[in-house]
Amino acid sequence: MNTxxxxxxxxxxxxxxxxxxxxxxxxxxxxxxxxxxQWKAILLGATFAAAELKPPVAHPIKREYSLRDFERTAxxxxxxxxxxxxxxxxxxNAARLFWWLQTKGNATASxxxxxxxxxxxxxxxxxxxxxxLQGLAVEFGLDALAALAVWGDAEWKLKLKTxxxxxxxxxxxxxxxxxxDGEPFWGNDRRAQIxxxxxxxxx
Amino acid sequence: MNTxxxxxxxxxxxxxxxxxxxxxxxxxxxxxxxxxxQWKAILLGATFAAAELKPPVAHPIKREYSLRDFERTAxxxxxxxxxxxxxxxxxxNAARLFWWLQTKGNATASxxxxxxxxxxxxxxxxxxxxxxLQGLAVEFGLDALAALAVWGDAEWKLKLKTxxxxxxxxxxxxxxxxxxDGEPFWGNDRRAQIxxxxxxxxx
Numbered sequence: 396m397n398t399x400x401x402x403x404x405x406x407x408x409x410x411x412x413x414x415x416x417x418x419x420x421x422x423x424x425x426x427x428x429x430x431x432x433q434w435k436a437i438l439l440g441a442t443f444a445a446a447e448l449k450p451p452v453a454h455p456i457k458r459e460y461s462l463r464d465f466e467r468t469a470x471x472x473x474x475x476x477x478x479x480x481x482x483x484x485x486x487x488n489a490a491r492l493f494w495w496l497q498t499k500g501n502a503t504a505s506x507x508x509x510x511x512x513x514x515x516x517x518x519x520x521x522x523x524x525x526x527x528l529q530g531l532a533v534e535f536g537l538d539a540l541a542a543l544a545v546w547g548d549a550e551w552k553l554k555l556k557t558x559x560x561x562x563x564x565x566x567x568x569x570x571x572x573x574x575x576d577g578e579p580f581w582g583n584d585r586r587a588q589i590x591x592x593x594x595x596x597x598x
Numbered sequence: 599m600n601t602x603x604x605x606x607x608x609x610x611x612x613x614x615x616x617x618x619x620x621x622x623x624x625x626x627x628x629x630x631x632x633x634x635x636q637w638k639a640i641l642l643g644a645t646f647a648a649a650e651l652k653p654p655v656a657h658p659i660k661r662e663y664s665l666r667d668f669e670r671t672a673x674x675x676x677x678x679x680x681x682x683x684x685x686x687x688x689x690x691n692a693a694r695l696f697w698w699l700q701t702k703g704n705a706t707a708s709x710x711x712x713x714x715x716x717x718x719x720x721x722x723x724x725x726x727x728x729x730x731l732q733g734l735a736v737e738f739g740l741d742a743l744a745a746l747a748v749w750g751d752a753e754w755k756l757k758l759k760t761x762x763x764x765x766x767x768x769x770x771x772x773x774x775x776x777x778x779d780g781e782p783f784w785g786n787d788r789r790a791q792i793x794x795x796x797x798x799x800x801x
Contacts, residue, residue: 446659456649456771460782470801471791568659579663584787588674598673 402431404574406567407508408439409486409522412465412476413583415512417571419474420586422505428593434505436490439483439570441559446568450483468583475517484515484523487555488546492532494554495545510535605634607777609770610711611642612689612725615668615679616786618715620774622677623789625708631796637708639693642686642773644762649771653686671786678720687718687726690758691749695735697757698748713738 403425407414425432443449451461462478469476489511496504514520514531521527525543532542545551562572566579573580573589578597580589591598606628610617628635646652654664665681672679692714699707717723717734724730728746735745748754765775769782776783776792781800783792794801 442659446657448657448660454649454651454771456645456766456769457651460769460771460784463782464784467791467801471794563659566659566663568657568663579666581663581667582787584785587790588670591674598670 401576402433404433404435404565406435406437406562406570406572406574407512408437408570409489409508409511409515410483411439411570412478412516413468414571415476415516416469416472416474417583417586418509418512420472421571421573424586424590424593430593431501432505433501434493434508435558435562436493436504436508436555437559437562437567437570438485438487438490438555440485441556442563442568442570445563448568452483469516472583477516477519479515479519479521481521481523484521486522487552488525488528489522491546491548491551491555492528492542494558495551507535604779605636607636607638607768609638609640609765609773609775609777610715611640611773612692612711612714612718613686614642614773615681615719616671617774618679618719619672619675619677620786620789621712621715623675624774624776627789627793627796633796634704635708636704637696637711638761638765639696639707639711639758640762640765640770640773641688641690641693641758643688644759645766645771645773648766651771655686672719675786680719680722682718682722682724684724684726687724689725690755691728691731692725694749694751694754694758695731695745697761698754710738 403421405417405421407418421432439450452458465478466476489507493504493507496507511522511528511531515522520531522531528546529539529542533539565574567574569581571581571583573585575589575592576597578592580592606624608620608624610621624635642653655661668681669679692710696707696710699710714725714731714734718725723734725734731749732742732745736742768777770777772784774784774786776788778792778795779800781795783795
């Protein structure tokens with residue numbers, strides 16, 4: 396049997412629709428099986444480069460399917476999602492703030508993650524725009540200038556880079572990506588396999 | 599509501615593990631909802647080229663995950679699968695024979711498809727080897743030389759190319775790929791959405 400106490404590592408990117416959908420069910424699923432979730436913001440740009448991949452919407456034919464599937468998959472999961480404009484976007488500033496908030500606790504950082512993912516995918520707030528992101532920080536109870544200072548700070552730039560490198564070393568090449576008891580699961584659509592693993596252990 | 603009588607178009611490649619897994623459940627799922635399945639053999643090499651994609655195992659990092667996930671996903675679905683050697687393989691000869699058998703009926707062709715998919719993924723029979731494929735043809739009740747003549751025939755080469763082109767024009771970029779009432783579903787992992795669609799119509 397697996398060790399029930401080990402947290403689930405949940406890698407996500409703020410610009411990933413399937414990460415957003417998964418972010419809406421992972422906590423409840425983990426809790427039902429006595430697990431906690433260790434949220435890890437990454438940049439898909441970095442993992443894509445390491446795995447020689449491109450975003451699905453960068454491919455002809457696959458692009459049209461993906462745009463349709465993002466919204467259909469969200470409806471299927473009962474999550475409100477409209478593909479935003481612009482999409483995809485660079486998300487390093489939201490991610491650096493995430494890692495800074497991790498020093499205040501995983502719950503604080505994961506609340507920030509859900510706040511931003513919902514803002515981008517349900518309300519169309521552009522996380523790559525400094526002013527819009529500062530607005531989200533203020534909604535979250537942070538000071539706008541303090542937020543700006545964090546994502547401009549070399550310390551949090553380095554922290555995000557270190558976390559990206561660690562994710563790639565752990566085998567992460569896309570998002571959402573789950574690591575459970577050392578077993579890798581890629582994609583929102585691995586939810587049923589994850590549930591089975593948490594219920595009965597390795598299969 | 600959708601039109602219950604319309605068949606499900608099921609696009610597959612003989613070298614695709616997820617196509618194999620899906621081939622083991624699609625007929626029963628369709629039958630439960632009063633549908634038939636129109637099997638369509640394609641070459642992923644052609645759809646990948648059109649969509650500027652490569653096989654998952656051609657990407658660093660993703661390769662290791664995929665080899666693990668093929669077998670885990672098959673176990674999860676209760677389907678015997680061992681990643682064969684060599685993998686992937688060119689499958690045009692099995693596919694040309696499939697399209698020739700379609701002239702004798704969809705059921706005959708789909709039986710050939712399942713015969714070959716099981717042989718490759720459960721028994722390791724190399725479908726790209728002429729002698730091995732002739733052996734499968736004989737097991738299937740065909741004459742070995744007649745089978746060889748079919749896959750060397752310009753008519754069936756052209757038929758396969760025409761079907762590949764039609765699949766790409768229909769939006770197919772990977773396999774398995776399902777088209778149901780004009781709605782596209784890509785991947786073995788869209789099974790739950792397909793079931794929902796067949797039960798209750800568009801969502």
